[in-house]
Amino acid sequence: MAQDITILVVEDDPILKNLLGRTFSGTYHVFFASNGKEALAILKEHTPSIILLDIMMPDMDGFTFMEQVNTHPEIAEKHVPIMIVSNLGQQKDVEHAKELGAKEYLVKAEVSVEEIVAKIQEMLSTGQSTTGQPTSSADNGSVESAQPQSQDTAPMQSPEQSI
Numbered sequence: 407m408a409q410d411i412t413i414l415v416v417e418d419d420p421i422l423k424n425l426l427g428r429t430f431s432g433t434y435h436v437f438f439a440s441n442g443k444e445a446l447a448i449l450k451e452h453t454p455s456i457i458l459l460d461i462m463m464p465d466m467d468g469f470t471f472m473e474q475v476n477t478h479p480e481i482a483e484k485h486v487p488i489m490i491v492s493n494l495g496q497q498k499d500v501e502h503a504k505e506l507g508a509k510e511y512l513v514k515a516e517v518s519v520e521e522i523v524a525k526i527q528e529m530l531s532t533g534q535s536t537t538g539q540p541t542s543s544a545d546n547g548s549v550e551s552a553q554p555q556s557q558d559t560a561p562m563q564s565p566e567q568s569i
Contacts, residue, residue, distance in 0.1 A: 411530060412437065414454040416445040416471065417491075418463040422514075426458070429519050442466030446474055446481070453484045456526055459508070461492040461499065468492065472506035487529055491522060 412435040417423050423438055430436045437454065439445035441463045448454075461468035472488065475481050487509040492499070495513040503511050510525055 411435065411456070412452065412454040413526070414439065414445060414448055414452075414457045414486075416440075416442065416457060416459045416463070416468070418460060425519060426522075429523065440464075442468065442471030442474065445471055446478075449475070449481050449484070449486070454486055455530060457486055457488045458491050458522070458526075459488050461490060461494050461503070469502060469506060472503070472508065476507060489522075489525060489529065491517070 413430055414437045415423060415426050415430075416439045417426070418440045423440075427436060427438070437448050437452065439448055443466045445457070445459075446466075459468045459471065466474070468490065475488075488507060489510040489512065490503050490508045491512045491514060493514050495516070500511045509529060512522065512525065
């Protein structure tokens with residue numbers, strides 16, 4: 407079942423992208439975008455099961471990305487759940503993200519990769535998947551897998567370490 411799940415990781419930090427890519431490799435299909443503009447282009451072609459979204463990124467930040475998703479009916483109708491994984495941890499940022507449609511908000515300094523994976527599984531098992539259907543019914547089998555980007559040579563942290 408996990409092989410039918412596609413994750414869109416929208417993150418500009420190459421070390422974190424590499425870490426998440428290695429963590430999800432072999433379990434999920436993964437697409438990567440370095441900013442909101444790239445993520446919107448991917449969403450026009452594919453429907454991921456979930457989006458992991460950073461807030462502070464170049465070109466188009468996470469808040470602007472969510473605003474754009476909400477104003478484009480062809481994307482908004484996909485109902486893809488968004489999980490924020492950001493360094494921003496102020497209550498106003500959390501509230502703003504939730505107002506824009508984020509289902510979960512995690513602060514990078516306070517969460518491990520293992521906890522991110524657990525939250526993904528929790529969100530998908532509670533039916534917060536594409537098109538509002540239970541995860542097992544979502545049609546994601548035709549999405550091609552993107553390979554993790556190997557933009558750095560830093561060793562992978564263990565899942566228990568904070569990201």
